[in-house]
Amino acid sequence: MQSIQAKLSTGLLFSLIIIISVLWLLVSINIQYLAKEYIATRLEHDAEMVLNTIDFDNNSVLTIDEARVSVIYKKPFSGHYYIVSTDKQMISSRSLWDHKLNVTSVDTGKQLRILQQGPEQQPLLLISTGYNKQGNKLTISIAEDLNPINKNINQFKYWFAAIALGMLLILVILQSLILRKSLKPLTKMHTELKLLQQGQVNKLSTESPSELRPLIDEVNHLLSIMEQRLRRSRDALSDLAHAIKKPLTVIKQLTDNEPIPHPTKTTLIKQTDDIYQISDHILKRARLAGHSHTGALFSFADDLPALIKTLNMMYSDKTIRLTTKVPEKFICPVDREDMLELLGNLLDNAYKWATHKITLTVNINSELHICIEDDGPGTNPGKINELSKRGVRLDEKIQGHGFGLAITNDIVNDYNGRISFKHSNDLGGFKADVILPVQHNNNGVSQ
Numbered sequence: 001m002q003s004i005q006a007k008l009s010t011g012l013l014f015s016l017i018i019i020i021s022v023l024w025l026l027v028s029i030n031i032q033y034l035a036k037e038y039i040a041t042r043l044e045h046d047a048e049m050v051l052n053t054i055d056f057d058n059n060s061v062l063t064i065d066e067a068r069v070s071v072i073y074k075k076p077f078s079g080h081y082y083i084v085s086t087d088k089q090m091i092s093s094r095s096l097w098d099h100k101l102n103v104t105s106v107d108t109g110k111q112l113r114i115l116q117q118g119p120e121q122q123p124l125l126l127i128s129t130g131y132n133k134q135g136n137k138l139t140i141s142i143a144e145d146l147n148p149i150n151k152n153i154n155q156f157k158y159w160f161a162a163i164a165l166g167m168l169l170i171l172v173i174l175q176s177l178i179l180r181k182s183l184k185p186l187t188k189m190h191t192e193l194k195l196l197q198q199g200q201v202n203k204l205s206t207e208s209p210s211e212l213r214p215l216i217d218e219v220n221h222l223l224s225i226m227e228q229r230l231r232r233s234r235d236a237l238s239d240l241a242h243a244i245k246k247p248l249t250v251i252k253q254l255t256d257n258e259p260i261p262h263p264t265k266t267t268l269i270k271q272t273d274d275i276y277q278i279s280d281h282i283l284k285r286a287r288l289a290g291h292s293h294t295g296a297l298f299s300f301a302d303d304l305p306a307l308i309k310t311l312n313m314m315y316s317d318k319t320i321r322l323t324t325k326v327p328e329k330f331i332c333p334v335d336r337e338d339m340l341e342l343l344g345n346l347l348d349n350a351y352k353w354a355t356h357k358i359t360l361t362v363n364i365n366s367e368l369h370i371c372i373e374d375d376g377p378g379t380n381p382g383k384i385n386e387l388s389k390r391g392v393r394l395d396e397k398i399q400g401h402g403f404g405l406a407i408t409n410d411i412v413n414d415y416n417g418r419i420s421f422k423h424s425n426d427l428g429g430f431k432a433d434v435i436l437p438v439q440h441n442n443n444g445v446s447q
Helices: 004-052 147-182 184-198 213-257 262-289 303-314 336-353 381-387 404-414
Strands: 054-056 062-064 080-085 090-092 111-117 123-133 136-145 297-299 321-325 331-335 357-364 367-374 418-423 430-437
Touching: 004 054, 004 080, 004 123, 004 136, 004 147, 147 184, 213 262, 297 303, 297 336, 303 321, 303 336, 331 336, 336 357, 336 367, 336 404, 336 430, 404 418, 404 430
Parallel strands: 321 357
Antiparallel strands: 054 062, 080 090, 080 136, 111 123, 123 136, 297 331, 357 367, 367 430, 418 430
């Protein structure tokens, strides 16, 4: 989806283009109109000048005093022409030479404006006005070539268009700067959301415009609620496991000390051991998960050493050498809690059944590949297919690995990944392969 800044920039750019285009059109039309009005006013003045040079004799014969007529009307094809017509006569200016103009008789006091072509295909503005002089009706038609004024108008249009384009460019630059400054809080919020996704911050900054403050407050509130609920859930899980252990211990003591039929006693001991192992496993998961901010991403550099340290303490009675091959400065594209549980389950099983060696290998290219191998007894080949099935819960006493692998399988499926269990050719024990899809952002951090 197009960004807000891009949408605003595009919309404002089109608005500016439309406004400047309409302004250019209106100015051009008005300049054309004002120029014609100016020429018309000048032609009316020249018509009055010609009228003053006209005289009628007793026979109503029209004569014009050429000496009083402007020189421009005497130069051939000068672009300035006049025609004086009565019912009996028609006298043209010398500038017309032998060319004739289409003129129409106009009643006294009336005026007619028309555009027509003159000598040498000149565009002319012709004004015909009706007069009455010495009792005789006449029409004076004055015309002027529009080429010079049109040339000036066109030059003005070009210069105005160039100035308008320059102003448009300046406005676009100013608009871009204003938008960038105005949307800076959104850019800051976008950056903080990325940092929040990467686990580098645990809430959004509240230093923001009033329009964004309710949204930021609500996001921070939801993050706080999620973190509290996750903490309460894990604490409750841990408390429940602790609470179960106490009555289990009493039951186990009673089965050891009280006279109970052997089959019943065997069944009670077995069921008690099963519940004890399940609660112990829940406690381990709670210890592995910790109390981190929700939404943080797992860092192999920061979180893996703490996880390994916890496992070493949990299995301090065993001599395990864990070899890790992990890319440096790599942030895993999985939520920290999910990855802690995923790796915690896989490594917990590896520690439980390994004799001396475990290897953890992480590769990243188009996918995240996690491989964990141990030198333990492995698992019955017939059980490996069952372990790969989502939702399967195998009892922990089955040789090799327990129901924690099914939980791991659920986590992998949530991220649209793949998980497989097989025999380790290198160490001879069990091997777990996890493949998760990843994306890379502009900062080179996998997501």
